[in-house]
Structure formats: C-alpha cells, structure tokens
Amino acid sequence: MSTAIDAFTIVCVAAGVFFYVAGTVGLLRFPDSPSRLHALTKADNLGLGLVALGLLPREPSVLGALKIVVIWALVMLSGASTAQLIGRVLRRGRR
C-alpha cells in the first residue's frame, strides 16, 4: 500500500514540477506579455494542483489534507484574479 502511495506522490509531484518548469520557460521565452501570463497561470493552477494532489495521501489528518486543498484553491483564486488585472492593465496601456 505504501509503495502505491509513494509511486502516486512521485508521479503527481513530478508532473507538477514539469508544469512549473514549462511555465518558467514560457515566462522567460515567450515574446509578449499575454503569452507570458498564459504560461505563468499553467504553473499556478496545474503545477501547484498536481503537487498538492501528490502530497494529499501523505497527510495523516483529514484537517491537514483540507488545508492543502484550501491553499491550492486560494492560490488559484488570487492567481487567476491577478492575471486578469495584469491583462486589463496591458490592454489599457496598448490603446
């Protein structure tokens, strides 16, 4: 059982790290701000989501697991809103 949990954690966290690396490469290499924003939100949502998912079965208490989920939800909320705000400012600046 514990081997299965370990494998699950490794697969999920590795996938999360992949999205973080991809997001960072996009942030550094994409030509314009909206595409960079697009790359960044992938790291926030999917990367952190997969890392959180991978850590969930390792958390001994239900309350601790719930905290991990809440952290992920809060980062998604603030990340999505901030991306919107940066996007609006960009559009206003271009006009």
Add this chain to the structure above:
Amino acid sequence: MSIQTFLDIALALLVIGVAVWTIVARDLFVAVVAYAVYGLFLALVWIRMYAPDVALTEAAVGGGVTGVLLVAAGKRLDMSAIDIDRQKPSTTLAILAAGCSILFAGVLMIVILSLPAPAPTLAPQAAAAASGPGAGLGNPITAVLMSYRSFDTMLEKVVLILAVVGVWSVGADQAWGAAPAPFGPDRPYDALVFLAKALAPVGAIIGFHIFWTGADAPGGAFQGGALLAAMWMVALMARLIELPRIDARWLRLALVAGPAVFLAVGIAGAMLAGSFFAYPSAFAKPLILSIEAFMVLSIAVALTMLVAGPPYRKGAP
C-alpha cells in the same frame, strides 16, 4: 554533501542574487518588486533555520506589507519620472561608498567569526522563564514574547503608533483630520472587486486563526494582524469600503488599544502578582490571549494606516 545542503547553498545564493538585483535595478518599480521577492526568499531561509514564526512574519511584513508600502510610496513619487541614470554619483563618491560598505561588511564578518563558541545566549533563561509558572502557552516563541520580554513587545507596538503619527504629520495643514487618499481608482476593475469579495473574508478568518493558534503553534499577534491588514487593504483597493478619517474616535482607540491594554495589565500585575508585567499564574493564558487580541487590532490598523499615508484633501498641497 547531502541534497539538503545543496538546496540550502542554492537558496543562499538565490537570496544574495536577488539582493544584488534589488540594488542594481535601474527601474524603481523593478527594485521594489525585487525587494518583495527578496523578503519571500528570506522567509524560506527562516523556514530552513527551523524558525517558522519568524518566517511567517517575514513573509507577511517583508514580502507583503513592505512591498505594498514601497509601491505606494513610489507611486506618490511618480516612479517613471525618476531617472536613476541621470543622478549618477561622481566616481569619488562611488568609491567612497563602496569602501565604506566593504569596511562595514568586513568588520561585521570579523565580529561574527570571533564570537566565542558556544555563542553567549539568553535563550535557555528565556525558555525556562517562559515555560515556568505563569506562562501556560504551548508555543515557546509566544511565551517569550508575551511573558519573558513583555515590556519590549509592548514598546514595539508603541513604535508602530509613533510611525503612524509621523506619517500623519507629513500631511498638509488644510487636510488635517481628513481621510488619506483612496487606495485605487474610482471605478476599480471587476476582477479586483471579485477578488476582494472572495478573498477578504477567507483571509480574515485565516488571520484570526494564525493569531489564535499562535498560543500553541507557529503564529501570533503580529502575523495575524499583518494578514488582517492585508485583507483590509484588498477591500480598500476594490473600493468596497473607504478609508476612515484620521480624526475618527474609533480609529484612534483601535490604534492605542493594544499597548494600552498591555500596559494596564502590566500595572495590574505590579499590584496583584508582585512585579511589573507579571501575570497571576492562575489565569495567565486568558490574560495573554486577551492582550494579544487587542494587539492584533492595533497592528492591523497601524499597518493599514502606514500604507494609506498622510491625510489628503483635494486642492491641498
């Protein structure tokens, strides 16, 4: 070399790199952002040094509140108008400044390296005093802050209030008593309003939780207060609420509530428990928690008013 040592060295190099970036950044806004990032990395360093309480404070104050404070100050200065390149110091001044910095860093290094081993510390006495009778708290950090060095903790909050008074006194005479300038535009973006409506209530609950759990786990009044201040600022930026006038009675009471309650309990301790700032051991914990509750209020109000700046009235200089 274990993988952890490797990660620690990488983290240390990152902190130094971001610190250099903060100094050499040509653009004032970039420098402010770099400084906030520096604060967040420093929080990670504190985590690695097994000091989660300090890490929480560093993340909330060094990364969060100070960042907002500097962005707000830069906006008043009109960051884009400041041309750093044009104000380049002369070569002599640059060499002199570099020499002074090297001298300072060198002396600091010698002092730290010549410390006797083990380094002199008050930590055992503090831990013993804090865990002795009259503490009743599970978190030794909070116990030291509130019971071993309570007078210092109280004075730190007085310093915060003095800073607010200092900021207010910069305002124009005609504006005295008015509210500080609003945080955001008259019609904020919908996304910001949504964020404030969704995040502020949750963040406020987490702020109270961090204060409450600080008695027995990492957390405490300052961390909780800083989080509450951040949530108040988000709501202010979305213009869900407006800043209070600085002559509002409740605002001034909230500012002084923390130190005032702390001092009152301290004086009562001199009469009831035998010495200044001693707590009667039977109900030390409820006393400490109620002092901290008022401190949270004062810290949240003081930090927000520091960021809000001096009173403002249209037309006043």
